[in-house]
Amino acid sequence: MxxxxxxxxxxxxxxxxxxxxxxxxxxxxxxxxxxxxxxxxxxxxxxxxxxxxxxxxxxxxxxxxxxxxxxxxxxxxxxxxxxxxxxxxxxxxxxxxxxxxxxxxxxxxxxxxxxxxxxxxxxxxxxxxxxxxxxxxxxxxxxxxxxxxxxxxxxxxxxxxxxxxxxxxxxxxxxxxxxxxxxxxxxxxxxxxxxxxxxxxxxxxxxxxxxxxxxxxxxxxxxxxxxxxxNELDYDEFYKTQSKQKSLEIVQQSLLDNGDKILSEDNILRSIHNTGKEHKPNIVFICMESMNANFMEAFGNQELLTPFLDSLAHKSVFYTNLQATGTRTIRGMEALTLAIPPTPGRSIVKRPNNNNLFTVGEILKEKGYSRTFFYGGDGHFDNMNGYFGNNGFDIVDNPKENNSSNEFPTQRIPFTEEEVTFENAWGACDGDIYNKAIKQINIQHKSKKPFFNFIMTNTNHRPYSFPEGYINDKPGNRISALRYSDWAMKRFFTDAKKQPWFKNTVFVIISDHCAYSAGRTELDVSSYHIPALIYNLPNTKPHEVNKLCSQIDLLPTLFGWLNWSYESKIFGKDITKMKPEDERAFIANHRKLGYRKDNKVVILNELKGSKTYEWNAEENTLTKTESDETLEKETIANYQTAYELFKNNKLKIKEIH
Structure with a gap:
């Protein structure tokens, strides 16, 4: 035997x-x-x-x-x-x-x-x-x-x-x-x-x-x-719940503006209605790495870290009270493209079954746009290529050696060796990313088709290294990295203004998340405030918008400025149409789910708990206060519904008829 x-x-x-x-x-x-x-x-x-x-x-x-x-x-x-x-x-x-x-x-x-x-x-x-x-x-x-x-x-x-x-x-x-x-x-x-x-x-x-x-x-x-x-926590197991139907109804009603209509009883599918002539300019969307609002002079900083960005803000529709949804780049990408409240666990960008989702890309596709994601590193990191490539975006990235193959149904265009003049562990510097973008946009322009380009920058990330000789600061710290990033953006706009597509291009600039936001046990409300602006809008004068709003709202707001009517499955709203009572922001980390209205914050935790706080902006402190039943129900409704719709594949494209 x-x-x-x-x-x-x-x-x-x-x-x-x-x-x-x-x-x-x-x-x-x-x-x-x-x-x-x-x-x-x-x-x-x-x-x-x-x-x-x-x-x-x-x-x-x-x-x-x-x-x-x-x-x-x-x-x-x-x-x-x-x-x-x-x-x-x-x-x-x-x-x-x-x-x-x-x-x-x-x-x-x-x-x-x-x-x-x-x-x-x-x-x-x-x-x-x-x-x-x-x-x-x-x-x-x-x-x-x-x-x-x-x-x-x-x-x-x-x-x-x-x-x-x-x-x-x-x-x-x-x-x-x-x-x-x-x-x-x-x-x-x-x-x-x-x-x-x-x-x-x-x-x-x-x-x-x-x-x-x-x-x-x-x-x-x-x-x-x-x-x-x-990469997720089961919402129903760990967080406070209420009737799923009641949650869905609360969310559906909160998403309706004048002329909008719910098209599905078990979803947030709705028709968005805007009046006036539709505009279809090119769109360049710049997502800045780790850019706090308080790095800008516009919010009181006196160190002249971002002089160009500050100058651009004065020439744009400038959103002064917009909040990031999370503390990671991929959480920002999720918010900006999928326009969904952050569900517990990791960003949907890294989760299984995140293909063929109804992202803002589907709205752009319906309007005839090409869609491209630009990244200076290898986009396989954090599954960025998987997410964008399997949701209809072409990819321009800087793959590592022997890792340039394309397994996605869209086009993958790598940086060439000559196009990368400086890189660190995260990839090519911002200057190289912008240079590649200019080159690729010139090619796109020849197709006579409007383009949407999502550009993710790199330099403002540890180890804060960049090519020397362009600014006076030496590499190695965040202050110098911010100044280089701002310089690189200025050069990009200088080059872009020389191109034939510039006049018909809208530029959207926003941060992915704040720097210094590593605390994970509670929510640091001040660490979610990020800058956001829309530049070169047709027929629109520069002005500030001080409404409390979320990352998930920025692109739906742009679509409103362009007078687009469309069908939508996204949670983001047009900030322009927001009434004071509608203003709100989602702020979260992997486990704590926060919902802010004015200075009142409800935080859901993974022990099925819920606490209501009063936020003191000057001291950045949260003081526990009596629970607000209506606000708590609204908080649960948004997070529970977002989780349910993703889990049950109701955010997929195929649901759209």
Whole structure:
């Protein structure tokens, strides 16, 4: 009879066998411990307990397969003649210690996570990993951190001791297992990992009517990576809800202006009506990296950081009270193109099933526009190319070597080597991006078709590097990067004014998000105020608009200025038509969902909580106040409806008839 254990774990893999046993045993202990902890929330059933253990083992086994497929690559590839030499011993001891340390930490962390959320790891845990400083500070304030680290190290050393006692290290070093002996066991784990990756979803563990049982049947580590892949938190599970139909009705009514009409009972599909002659100028949309409103002289800054942008604001329709929806570039892209309130988790730009959405691009397409996304780096970062390419935009980017292929149904145009005079980790500098844009726009102009170009800048981002010789400041800090970015924009407009398409082109300039907005536990209201302006509008005098509004409103407002009538599935509104009682802004991070009207702010949290605050703009403080039932319902309605429509594919193009 074939010994399955020996087949899957030859002598060279003895340490992997020891780790596998440790991983499965500890996973079982954690599951049973959490079950006992939650017994009052579960109606005990022996049959259900066996199911939980069985399903749990299945997912633990899949998690183990992933680990061994990755970690086992070293064990498989390392040549037999070097087994047990000094390099082999150092690598094995170090990597095994690190692996055990990480998983001991993960297993212990499951108890604190369960205490707070009564769930296995989800996107909240992913968020914790992304913002390590805040998390470590929180742990340090809540628990004796040195003691915890000491316990983890002791447990890791204990695992080492057990492995040593079993002579598994000796077996790893002293054997004659070659590639043929290792190919079957390593191949097995790779195949199992592949099957799980392709065919096993984390929610398949949810076979019970009791939420606690569903969570216990999962594997914490597997759930963590499933959440990372999905990039979202389930709104219904974690946030305050109300009748979905009531929420939809509140949103539908809030979106209607004079002459507009709802076209669907289960959607926000509506007809937008504007009077007067439609204008179809070219549109150049510049999204500035990390540009706070308070960097501009228009908002009181005296350091002359953005003299050109300030001069342009005086010649434009200048929106002085517009708020970003989030704290990341891709959240800004989502708001500006999809015009949707930010749903919990990551931006839709990074989520699965984000193709063929009803973006502003569909409205532009209906009006006969070409649509192109410009980026100075490799647009595969943060799935920008995937989002834009699968939603009808051509792509102009600066791909890394051997990564210039185009897998999207639209055109991909790379920067050439000659077009990149300076780049850092984020890609080409702003000057190069604008130069490429001018060149491409000149080509577009020859087609006699109106164009919409979304240009994403780069320079105002750490490490704040840029080509020297154009401004007096030296690279390496945000102040100098801002001045260079402003200089590059001035040169772009100087060049653009020489082109035949300039007079018939509207320029929209806005920031993706604020700088210094890294705090993730609460919302810093002042860190969402960004500049926005529309320049060169036909038949429109420059003026300021002081209405409180959101990133999601800027392009719908432009369409209003152009007198467009169209069908829409976007949440953005025409700022020009807003009445004082309609003014509002969405501000959020990965987990906190804020809704602001005047200086009153409602914040929804991931524990189904809701708090109402009064915001003091001068001191930038939030003071808890009595809840406003109407405002709270409005807040829930917008966020709940946005989540439901995206989840149920009702923001897809095919819904439009």
């Amino acid at each position: 074939i010994n399955i254990t020996s087949l899957l774990f030859p002598k060279r893999f003895s340490l992997l066998k020891s780790f596998s046993a440790l991983f499965l045993i500890v996973s079982f202990i954690v599951r049973i411990s959490l079950y006992i902890w939650s017994i009052q929330s579960i109606e005990f059933s022996f049959v259900d307990l066996i199911k939980i253990i069985g399903i749990g083992f299945f997912f633990d086994f899949g998690t183990l397969a992933y680990i061994l497929a990755i970690y086992g690559l070293y064990w498989f590839l390392f040549p037999r003649k070097f087994y047990g030499n000094w390099l082999d011993k150092i690598l094995i001891n170090f990597t095994y210690f690190l692996l055990v340390f990480v998983f001991v930490f993960a297993f212990l962390g499951e108890f604190t996570f369960w205490e707070e959320f009564a769930r296995r790891y989800n996107f909240i845990a992913v968020d914790y990993l992304l913002y390590t400083y805040e998390v470590i500070e929180n742990i340090n304030e809540s628990y004796p951190l040195p003691l915890l680290i000491g316990i983890i190290i002791l447990l890791t050393i204990g695992a080492f001791y057990v492995a040593k006692k079993q002579d598994v290290f000796v077996e790893c070093y002293n054997n004659e297992d070659g590639y043929l002996r290792k190919i079957i066991p390593y191949g097995f784990w790779v195949i199992v990992a592949g099957v799980f990756h392709l065919y096993v979803q984390n929610n398949q563990a949810e076979i019970f009517s009791n939420r606690y049982q569903n969570e216990l049947a999962k594997s914490g580590v597997y759930s963590f990576f499933a959440a990372y892949n999905a």
